[in-house]
């Protein structure tokens with residue numbers, strides 16, 4: 001509903017008032033910043049004058065003065081950074097102070113409060129809220145409620161009343177561009193306008209048009225874990241990032257970005273989402289990928305396959321002889337049964353007999369094998385095995401100490417009496433060295449007995465695989481098990497760690513207590529959650545035991561046919577009472593035509609909603625000659641560039657194909673970029689990218705290169721192909737040679 005002249009004047013007056021106040025506060029901050037700068041220069045001058053050149057010879061007093069100066073300077077730096085952030089906040093405010101307003105009359109009150117909602121609070125000198133932060137309790141009504149009866153929850157309890165008006169604004173450069181009243185949820189005009197824009201460089205904040213169902217996820221704190229299943233383009237990643245901003249605001253006394261970790265599918269994606277939190281005035285949380293985390297934990301000893309290398313192998317090695325072997329191994333090692341086998345194996349390793357031996361020094365028993373067994377199986381039994389062994393080693397070494405010392409003293413006396421030495425230090429050194437050498441075998445034995453070799457332990461599982469399967473009553477074909485045994489042991493002997501083996505190893509490592517301390521992490525966000533196996537979730541739970549989890553994914557986008565969650569029940573059951581499953585049903589990214597086309601690719605069409613935004617029907621274009629296909633691709637790229645589309649994603653199936661196509665386009669003087677590995681940086685413009693690295697990203701125009709039946713020839717690739725199509729905002733073209741993929745038939 002448009003707004004009349006009278007209202008326009010009122011709104012302009014209000015805006016003026018808000019901007020004046022924001023400017024006043026900005027000036028204050030700038031003044032404070034200048035003062036901090038002067039203070040810092042003064043401190044440095046004092047440091048120089050008082051301490052001059054610092055030297056250890058000037059004694060400890062000078063050093064302690066220096067440390068005090070450093071503390072002062074660190075404090076000044078912190079204050080400066082804080083003021084700088086506030087300055088940025090006010091600068092943003094002057095550009096666009098608010099985007100919404102609700103008129104709310106609380107029950108039993110007689111005046112209506114006009115609540116303006118923006119990126120951050122603005123409070124006047126008289127403590128009036130000129131703007132409410134979008135994350136403030138009262139602002140939730142802007143997203144959740146229509147005009148009429150409404151309520152919100154705040155620390156004091158539930159506040160009820162009536163919303164008598166709701167208005168949305170577009171303000172830029174400190175001027176109202178347009179505004180309109182709306183009784184409905186935030187949909188229609190503003191959302192339409194935002195969605196029909198061409199994509200920016202990187203992902204952007206959606207704070208002005210968050211939808212009700214999305215707001216339920218952003219603000220939900222009733223459960224320890226949230227699992228969010230949402231269709232492609234339903235805003236899962238956006239919601240995850242806004243949820244982080246919300247948590248940082250709500251618990252600002254207790255948490256900082258360092259307490260939050262997000263697991264993304266790859267580093268390109270991490271780069272792509274890195275602007276959202278800063279746009280919302282917050283620092284980025286800790287961003288990582290499972291791949292990176294795992295590789296760091298497993299060390300450099302082995303050649304470790306990355307998740308993209310695995311995908312490339314799955315998609316591009318079908319004609320290799322060992323392909324089937326590898327697939328069998330992946331399927332076995334990612335199954336729920338294998339998780340159970342690992343669990344059984346862990347308890348076996350923890351309780352199995354060990355070759356502990358008596359420790360004897362110069363015919364004297366330091367500790368007997370019985371006593372060692374008792375320590376290991378009784379006294380330290382509460383500890384995970386790795387820590388148990390470490391403690392055992394320290395204990396034995398502690399017991400040896402007096403024997404060793406006595407022996408050193410004896411040798412010292414002998415050296416002294418020999419008369420061959422003059423210096424005392426020399427005799428100590430020599431006697432210690434003689435005894436250490438003599439004790440070498442004993443120490444080696446202790447190391448062997450208490451050694452924790454993860455790879456050997458993992459190999460042990462395959463050596464005894466039949467035993468475990470029998471014990472657990474699991475029936476597999478003998479040939480399959482024989483095959484998995486030899487395939488796995490051969491690889492491990494050759495120092496090759498396939499991706500699926502790394503996951504199993506990391507799980508064992510965690511279970512045996514060899515985990516890093518992650519207690520500072522209070523919230524963990526797992527995006528693209530469909531692409532993790534149940535075993536990977538067990539690892540998440542072990543690594544971040546006390547953290548609250550938000551898990552967001554789309555089962556229909558399981559791009560890896562063998563490594564995926566399969567069904568949310570597989571993880572939901574891990575912590576049922578503490579977990580809420582939420583569905584996001586509406587797609588915001590693509591035009592209706594693209595969304596409908598893509599959903600047809602799915603065997604079971606998802607019955608989800610759309611935003612009413614229209615565009616061209618996707619084009620599927622066939623060629624009988626590759627040159628013609630390439631010519632048409634170039635023609636189309638130029639056409640869409642001229643139509644001002646900012647991002648054009650040319651999606652090939654594999655990285656090898658990306659490489660070839662990129663070289664071809666370069667040779668034809670096209671200004672293209674490519675991404676081939678998961679640690680490349682995100683870049684906009686014309687981008688050639690392999691299918692599996694495009695997940696999570698979006699482009700104005702998506703051109704799927706070579707959707708012929710020869711290329712996409714397996715039912716296993718259906719969800720991958722669907723995911724590629726859903727990357728398009730406005731245009732989707734598909735090119736194929738000879739025969740179209742059966743996935744589209």
Ligand SMILES: Nc1ncnc2c1ncn2[C@@H]1O[C@H](COP(=O)(O)OP(=O)(O)OP(=O)(O)O)[C@@H](O)[C@H]1O
Pocket residue numbers: 191194195204205206209210211214230231232233234235236237238239554557588589695696697698726
């Ligand atoms: N409420 C909203 N208002 C405006 N834009 C929105 C809204 N929700 C989502 N979008 C836009 O829709 C697009 C898809 O969002 P996002 O990438 O977060 O979805 P997703 O569910 O994570 O997608 P996918 O699973 O397909 O990778 C983005 O361009 C995002 O800005």
